[in-house]
Amino acid sequence: xxxxxxxxxxxxDYIIKNYIIKVAKELNLSLxxxxxxxxxxxxxxPVLDCAAISKATSMTEDxxxxxxxxxxxxKLIDIIIMKDEKGIRKETISLDNLTKQAANDIAxxxxxxEESDIYSKFEAEFGRPLRRTEYEIINEWIxxxxxxDLILEALRLAVYNGALSLRYISTILLDWKKKxxxxxxxxSTGLKINNESNILVDLFDSDWLNENE
Numbered sequence: 001x002x003x004x005x006x007x008x009x010x011x012x013d014y015i016i017k018n019y020i021i022k023v024a025k026e027l028n029l030s031l032x033x034x035x036x037x038x039x040x041x042x043x044x045x046p047v048l049d050c051a052a053i054s055k056a057t058s059m060t061e062d063x064x065x066x067x068x069x070x071x072x073x074x075k076l077i078d079i080i081i082m083k084d085e086k087g088i089r090k091e092t093i094s095l096d097n098l099t100k101q102a103a104n105d106i107a108x109x110x111x112x113x114e115e116s117d118i119y120s121k122f123e124a125e126f127g128r129p130l131r132r133t134e135y136e137i138i139n140e141w142i143x144x145x146x147x148x149d150l151i152l153e154a155l156r157l158a159v160y161n162g163a164l165s166l167r168y169i170s171t172i173l174l175d176w177k178k179k180x181x182x183x184x185x186x187x188s189t190g191l192k193i194n195n196e197s198n199i200l201v202d203l204f205d206s207d208w209l210n211e212n213e
Contacts, residue, residue, distance in 0.1 A: 149184035
């Protein structure tokens, strides 16, 4: 099998993107499936030509078809039927799903880092590890689509007002939601227009300093 890789790489300089390697590892692709992906990626207009692929990769035509069937079966690649300028139908291979898979992985990685960063900032301000229920509350804000910047801005306001309470922060976020603020920039603009620089400082008579959640 190493001989196949050697011959493939020796025959032509192939571009191998890091995200293709990552996706291949995550989906546990075989070596032949990985080589076929690389082959398709490096073609200007990839088509399933078993003879040409076999010659370029040193795989047998049966191995090419087996690898292709698996990649198509897991929806990592698609067959797109098109018509050329003469109206003749032709099949090309689309790698859009591969790109989407990589994009989703990147987006999820960024989201995970941001969420972790939010929890860390809360713990830093609270001066202690978060309780399970506090994690759940913060996670609910995130799942509701409240932006990271707004959550951290609400935390900053709670610190400023000396009211480190998730109930207090929830009330701030609810107030901003009612006003239609979806980002920190919208919040800043709204506060300037409505002259609300001291928003929520004295909203409630509750003793927020003694609230634990």
